[in-house]
Amino acid sequence: MTAIPSSEMWRSLPGPEDITRVELPNGIVVLTRSNFNSASVVLNGYLPCGSQYDPLDKLGLAGFTARALMRGTARYDFHTLHDMLESAGASLGFSANVHTITFGGRALAEDLPLLLNLLSSCVREPTFPTEQVERLRAQLLTSLAIRAQDPAEMAELTFDALLFPDHPYGRSEDGYPETIQKITREDLMAFHQEHFRPQGMVLVVVGAVTAEEVIAQVNTALGDWLAAPLTNEENFPAVKPPAQSVRQHVPLPDKVQTELIIGTLGPKRNHPDYLPASLGNNILGQFGMMGRIGEVVREKAGLAYYAMSSLNAWMVAGSWEVNAGVNPANLERAIALIQEEIRRFVSEPVSEEELSDSQSHFIGRLPLSLESNPGVAGAILNMERFNLGLDYLQRYPQQVLAVTREQILEVARRYLDPERLIVVSAGPPLES
Template structure:
């Protein structure tokens, strides 16, 4: 008997109500109308992320993304802010390893304004010197805060250990040394070389028709070309650790130790992803943070928080455990987590645990799609990972087809506690 409610499944986005069009210049536009809302949400990306950063100027893509709204050839920073503010709209940019990401929202009647500003920022930013220097100081302040945060420091070193000399192992926001080296000319050159329509994806959800959206996108972005835009590079393969790596980052003055431990995980495109995702939910997410939270936090009282996460990208992923602990309890917490991992790869999860997790997955899906922003994010992922427009129609069957034996097989394939990165950050160890 299916755990999914048929009346809920009928409301999920699918090929019958998502319009997908690829423009001649390579931009992919996806639209889902929702006339029960007076607003529209815009979300998207273009392939110009941190993997293009020169080693000596890490954070260049991030800096460029944040600088896009600091002034264009048509409007300066304050004018852009005033135009958005007067319409009650928003528009923002960021960077990841793969992409420059953007998002915004407005009333449906202000979609032409939102798309015009998006096109301006993407196509003709000016990166004026004074606003860019203010932005540099803001970025450096953020990095200074990051570098004193135990959780951030542990996560950064975890990535460095798992992905040595690899784009996934480098901080997308850079370091204080690399950000200090970046010039206005670097921003202009990065934009000129890497920004272009090929590979760009734009999702719009809300009180607009597909015809309206396509007309406006064609008007603002349809003639965009960049012959310099390079092909997307191949991401280097990553091998698991040959043996466990243990490291502690001493941060004097801190009172809590943050722990990150784990290994590589399946990519989002791997057939292992769904069994691993449900298994991860049982191991360290569901209820009071799953089995690990129950043992480490609830039963033993060794951690303020303890949970697991499965981070899956197109080319790789991580499967990790995080915990915030009293420094005196650090080794005991590590030992308990490793013991729980060993139990997880030694015997199948129970059908009761699996059914609870499957019900949770199917129950939370409609909730995540209640807003225009949630739907836009979901549709963006369909395109990002080439899942197919019918993915959410197939989703219940994909979830319900997973068995305890599949979870065990996948867990054994990915989780080897003898080859974990175990990184902690906090007070110096005695």
């Protein structure tokens, strides 16, 4: 039986008592938690303007824009900006996903004003210098050329396209060579001008600063950023599970290993099904030596170099998938064995021991994930992003312990239909 954590332990986790949340007049949400056991600060956050806004003929535009933000601003050229960070031993970076352009950085607490000043300059006044844009384009094209020869990347790209047809989740956030080639400096400037707004921006600061200091410094750096709110909010199309099983292979000559993905839709992050599905996934293909999948496919049958399952949950939907790296000669046997294990998973409840072990694992790893400033900042950002509530971490152990074997079976049956799975492999061409 899983031991019930003490209420003192729950209260010691980050929560409403020590997380300050403030919305500035211009719409920026600031969340902060002090930790004076370290002399540093971590800054994480996002702007709500990701690849969902990419034109179909210019996929990768949001990601291109995000990576170009630090290539030069109205106040600092590329070299000055990076010299300022390096001189302070600080870091700052941007990336993009479907829903957001994200940023992250760290510095000594005394250099937080510098970090916020550079963040403000990058998001408000990037200049997208032509020479730097072309250098970045070359780097992106190189990355895409490498991706095209990576079996795992190509399998995932194909799996997403089949699972989410005609949907932003099914499109490459990084784009394709032909779409990156089409993106101009003017496109970057237009994307920035149209989509970058203070409204909806979220900024998290954790470290050796008080909440009052953080709010004052953010106000100084970003409080005067004013812009009309967006009027063209993107509506995501409905996501439907596969109507039937689909099988596709991506041939990659000269490869010696085949990457395999078998899966279907999963719950979105803030859905009640998420936690039972997450515990179930841990049993199916994560815990110990990669759960039941790893035990059967890798350890007993010896058909895979690795075999595991994953639950990927986003804002409007998610995926539940099994990943394996196999010898091409073992591909069909591995597929059959994984499908058989999924059938077993949806036909009977998990054991009491499996559930108890997974519950203990989930509860035990939580404090460990919150030992560092980046861990706390990431947790706070996710609580805000998915509207989980500032007391989410404190409620988490109770929620984990409340999940039953019957709930896991019910949720597994709701999502994992063995007769309607997407099966994608990438590697050496199949023998006819």
